Amino acid sequence: MKKTNFKILQDRTWLLSIVIFLLLVFALSRFFYLQIIEGRNLKVQREANINTFEYIYPKRGRIISSDGYVLAEDIKSYSIAVDLEEKPSVSSIDLLVKIYPERLTRSYVEESIKLSIKGVSQEVLIDGLNQAGISKFLVRNGELAGFSVIEKYNRSYVDHPSMFHVLGHLGYVNNSDINFFRTRIDNFKPNIWQLVGKSGIERVYEAKLQGVHGKKFFNRNARGNRKVLIDEESFKEGEEVVLSINYEAQSKAFDLLGNRKGSIVVLDLKNFSIPVSVSTPSISANDLKGISTVGYKALLDDSSRPLFNRAFMGLYPPGSTIKPILTIFAISNNLTNWTETIDDDGFFRFEEENRVFNAWKEGGHGITNLRKAIVESSNPFFMNLATRYDKDKLTAFFTDIFFDKTICIDCYPQLFSPLIDDVWKQKNFGSNIFKGDIINIGIGQGYLLTSPLHLALMAGIIAKKGEYNIPFLIQQNEPLEETKKINTNISDDDWSRIHEAMIGVVYSKNGTGYRINPGELKLAGKSGTSQLKKFTSREEYEEIRENPDLRDHAIFIGFAPYDDPRYAISVLVENGESGGAVAGPIAKEVLLELINAD
Amino acid sequence: MLININNFLLALSLFFIVVIGSITVYSVTSIDLNYFFRFLTISVFSIILVSTFFYFVNFNRIISIGWIIFLLNILLIISVEFFGKEINGSKRWLDFGFLSLQPSEFLKITFAIFVIQYLRYFDFKFTVIRSVLLLAILVASALPIIIQPDLGTGIVFIAFGLLLLFICGLKFKYFFILALSFLVLSPVIYSYGLSDYQKGRILNWFSSEDTLAESWNILQSKISIGSGELLGEGFLGSKQNEFNFLPEADTDFIFSIYAEQFGFLGVALILILLGIFIFSGLSGFRQKNILADDYSAYYLGIYFLLVITFSFLINIFMVSGLIPVVGLPLPFFTKGGSSLLCFSIMLGFIFSAKTYLKT
Known part of the structure; x- marks a missing residue:
């Protein structure tokens, strides 16, 4: 029998009802899966969507x-x-x-x-x-x-x-x-x-x-x-x-250098912290804020190098300021004593290499012993002494007094003073150290280079008779926990004699620092000049007089008060020519400021 | 007799769906309470007004001008090509100032009226010629939609057309033949008939990779749904919506926001309401009427009930990542004049079809 239209409609509606029922169940299970089983995970994803910080x-x-x-x-x-x-x-x-x-x-x-x-x-x-x-x-x-x-x-x-x-x-x-x-x-x-x-x-x-x-x-x-x-x-x-920096002294030190290029470093000998560390010229870091590329380039290209920290990074020949330091080495190794004399006629003849070295003072210092050689800064005496230096012992001594070593814990950046030994000279000049090199080192010239910070540390070591601490820049009120000492065997008497000679530099009439006139400040020190250009003729001398950039650097190291050293100082004035007359008076002012502040 | 248990359940479930839909639209689009009342009022009134209108209009008269309505609809769709408003790269809307209509939405209705008119003339007897002719008209009338381009609506239209013919008694063999030819032709259609965008959508559905841009919407939709867990985040608690992570949250993906706010229990409630709606609706068309041997109204009523139900199901399958995104509105949730008007007309038919037979 043929189905009626109504029957077909009913059958097919039934079929579709079943389909819809199944789809409803299917939909429900799909949402059950998404919301109940996967719900937690999907919620985590939603939180990742919207949460940010x-x-x-x-x-x-x-x-x-x-x-x-x-x-x-x-x-x-x-x-x-x-x-x-x-x-x-x-x-x-x-x-x-x-x-x-x-x-x-x-x-x-x-x-x-x-x-x-x-x-x-x-x-x-x-x-x-x-x-x-x-x-x-x-x-x-x-x-x-x-x-x-x-x-x-x-x-x-x-x-x-x-x-x-x-x-x-x-x-x-x-x-x-x-x-x-x-x-x-x-x-x-x-x-x-x-x-x-x-x-x-x-x-x-x-x-x-x-x-x-x-x-x-x-x-x-x-x-x-x-x-x-x-x-x-x-x-x-x-x-x-x-910081250990004393801002009053620091800014005064800076102003004392004025428009000269140079550096002043002071150590507080209670613990070798740094109350003054100045490098001129300089800027204020405020000036770098929002600086243009052109402005920054101009600062970098400035020949006076205001961004360069001379105190930690500048390496200069220490000149005669090395003499009291090498005295420690010479005495420690029994290479001389306080009584030995030479006749200083203004020249040093080095027969081995058949060379003649000019000294700075025409006519020389005459009969000279170790004390006089320090006070009046006799080159022939220290050159003569240098001929006796043993290369390896000297290297060991230099290592002991912070050549090629970190000089300051928290000074950044800092350059190490190079250790002049055979390795260094082979690398740079392809030969071993000659005796002549050591003679130059003996008066702080030649290859020897130190930073102002290093000079201050060496002044401190002398002042504290061999005791030291590695300098640092933050305030530390406790005195030295354990005293470190450089490796020498010189007596307390020898130390006192070195001090006495450095007092003589400032207070004897013939002393190179006599013009400092320290007044109430009990100052001991040693001046030096680091030669930039040797001159052998009148013309060359004239050239140097005309071009200030070729003049020698003036250096002064010292400590005060000499009877109970509290501060050690190094002053370096580029092209300042005279350590005693230019760098020394600055050292005096800075130390007075610090001592009066205490 | 309008008030019987079936009609009561149908109206009640519908009422709750419309209220829930309005609440959800409000929660997605606005924090202004007026908006909620406006949407609810518009929904309820348009449903009541349109239903009442069709309730009083003689059913036979509408069916007897079926082919004219259908033809007009086709012409409107074609006119969109010339006068239409372009949104998101495709022209679908006709702007009438106070509302913009999407004529393609109405094709589901007008095609059905036309088919019923045609088949009634032949007493619903399918011959080969009539079957092939109706199938050809179905596919042909989908073409203007597909070239709009709106592949999704076109495919959905064809699917609903086949559903109608199935209800009307089109023989099973035609469905087999269609399915078979679709399988054979699909590679050709894929290669030549689809835009890259459409290919992307289909590829995304087949692959599990999340790299395609298309997958973003689906992923965010799943995240919204899942975040609802059992109880939901509460009314206005959808963070996915608050922070705009779900695109088209107020149209295609509105159900995800609903699921995030009301959780699995809320989803179950909607599905139960939908079940009540469809089964109480269908059981109204179960009795044989002794007085009439014309069941045209039955066909339309059942068809429209199924269209509403399937639209609902397709949309939630779509937002939960089970089928590709086809851009099908969720009945009584999606804010949009065309779809609301469409579903109101369908409801009018459903209610009047029942009473039509009772007289």
């Missing part, structure tokens, strides 16, 4: 001088930026331009808004506003919809240029910073830290100064132009670093 840059620790001056600190500054959530209205753009007419133009604001929308980034309109600057914005905040205020910290330094080389400066992290810090700081995060110390204290104490970033937790939308703050974890301010 931003770092809050911590306030960097302050740097304080030992006499309480704030040398570097973070100061809050404000920026005004385009708000991402709300497009600024025409009236609020007009108002903003009206408030800051000197910083903004209408077209600039409009262009920034376009960029902001296009790149979904907060374009900064005005940067580096202080409290007064931003308050102009904040009082009319209600009418300035579409703009927002961003707070951040800016590093601010003392304006006086004396501190730049010690403090260093900040800069954006680059590859060399990453290499430098990765091995030194456990939790170094190059992509988060952004600004790091490039030199000086800022670099060495980066981990301490940096602080810990805070976090702002947001819910964000898919485009990234809407953020809802849900939680905030505040930052931890960086620790304060107190």
Whole structure:
């Protein structure tokens, strides 16, 4: 029997009902799977979608001088930026331009808004506003919809240029910073830290100064132009670093050098900390903020090298200032004593190599013993003495007094004074050390090079009769825990005689430092000049007189008070010519400042 | 008799679906309460108004002008090519100022009226010629939609057309032949008939990789649904919507937002309501009417019930990642004049078809 239309309709409706029922069950199980079985996982994915955070840059620790001056600190500054959530209205753009007419133009604001929308980034309109600057914005905040205020910290330094080389400066992290810090700081995060110390204290104490970033937790939308703050974890301010630098003395030392190139380093002999470390010329790190490429290049190309820290990096022949130091070596090795004399006629004839060395004083010093040789700075005496130096023993001695060694724990960057031995000379000149080389070294010329910091340390070692500590730049009130001593076997009497000779330099009429006239300061010292150009003719002499850059460097090392040494000093004045007359008086002023401050 | 248990359940389930739909649309699109009432009022009123209209209009009259309505609809679809509004790269809408309509949406209705008119004339007897002719008209009328380009709507239209012919009694062998020829021709259609965008959608459905841009929507939809877990995040608690991670949250993917807010229990509730809706609806067409031997109204009523139900199911299969995204609106959830008007007309037919037979 043929099915009626109605029967067909009924049958097929039944079939479809079953299909729909199955589909409903299927749909239900699908949602059961997604929501009950996979629900937790999918929710985690949703949280990953919407949760985001931003770092809050911590306030960097302050740097304080030992006499309480704030040398570097973070100061809050404000920026005004385009708000991402709300497009600024025409009236609020007009108002903003009206408030800051000197910083903004209408077209600039409009262009920034376009960029902001296009790149979904907060374009900064005005940067580096202080409290007064931003308050102009904040009082009319209600009418300035579409703009927002961003707070951040800016590093601010003392304006006086004396501190730049010690403090260093900040800069954006680059590859060399990453290499430098990765091995030194456990939790170094190059992509988060952004600004790091490039030199000086800022670099060495980066981990301490940096602080810990805070976090702002947001819910964000898919485009990234809407953020809802849900939680905030505040930052931890960086620790304060107190320096051993005495800012009053430091700035005075800087001013004493004036417009001359040079360096002054003072050690506090209580613990060998550094109360003064100056290099001229210099700048203030504030001058580097927002500097143009051209301006920065000009600083780098400046022939006076203001960015170069002469105190830690400058290597100069120590000249005659090496004489008291080599006296330690000579006596320690029984190569001379305080009674031996030579006849100094102004020349030293080195028969082995058939050479004649001119001394600085025409006619010579006459009959000269060790004390006189130090006081009057006799070259022939020390050259003659140098002929007896054993190459290997000398190398050992130099190693002992910090050649080719770290001179300061936290001075960065610093150059080591090269250790002049056969290895060094083979590398640089392809031959071993000759006797003649040692004779030149004997009067602090030739290959011998030391940094002003190194000279100060050697002055300190003499002052403390062989005791020393490795210098450092942070405040440390405890005296030396254990005294280290250089490896010599000279008696306390010999030390006193060396001191006495260095007192003589300043106080005897014939002393090279007699003109210092130290007054109330009990100063002992040794002057020196480091020769840049030897002259053998009148013409050459004239040339040097005309060109100041060819004149000798003036050096003075010393300590005070001589009966109970408290400070050791090295002063170097480039092209200053006379250690006694130029560098010495500066040393006196600086030490007086320090001693009077105590 | 309008009030019987079937009609009561049908209306009740429908009412709850519409209320839930309005709540969801409100939660997605606006935090303005007026919007919710407006949507609810528009939905309820248009359903009541249109249903009442068709309730009083003589059913036979509408069916007897079936071919004219169908033809007009086709012409409107073609006119979209010339006067239409372009949205997202395809022209589908005709702008009438106060509302913009998508004529292709209505083809499901007008084609059905035409087919019923045609078959009634032959007392629902299928011959080979009539079968092939109807299938040809079905495919031909889908072409203007497909070239709009709106492949999804076109395919859905063809599927619903086949559903109609199935209800009307088209012999099984035609479905087998169609299925077979589709299988044979599919590589050709894929290579020459589809745009890269459409290929992407299909590829995405087959591959499990998340690299294609298409998969973003599906992934976000699944994340929304899953985040609802058992109880849901609560009303207005959809973070995926709040932070715009789900594109087209107010149209195609609205059910995902519903699932995120009301959880598995909410989904189960909707599916139960849908079950009540379809089965109470269908059981109304179970009795044989002794007075009439014309069942045209039955065919239309059953067909429209199935269209609403299948639209619902296809959409939630789509948002839960079971089938490719075809852009099919979710009945009574998707805010959109055309689809709301469409479903209202269908409901009008469903209610009047029942009463038509009762007289």
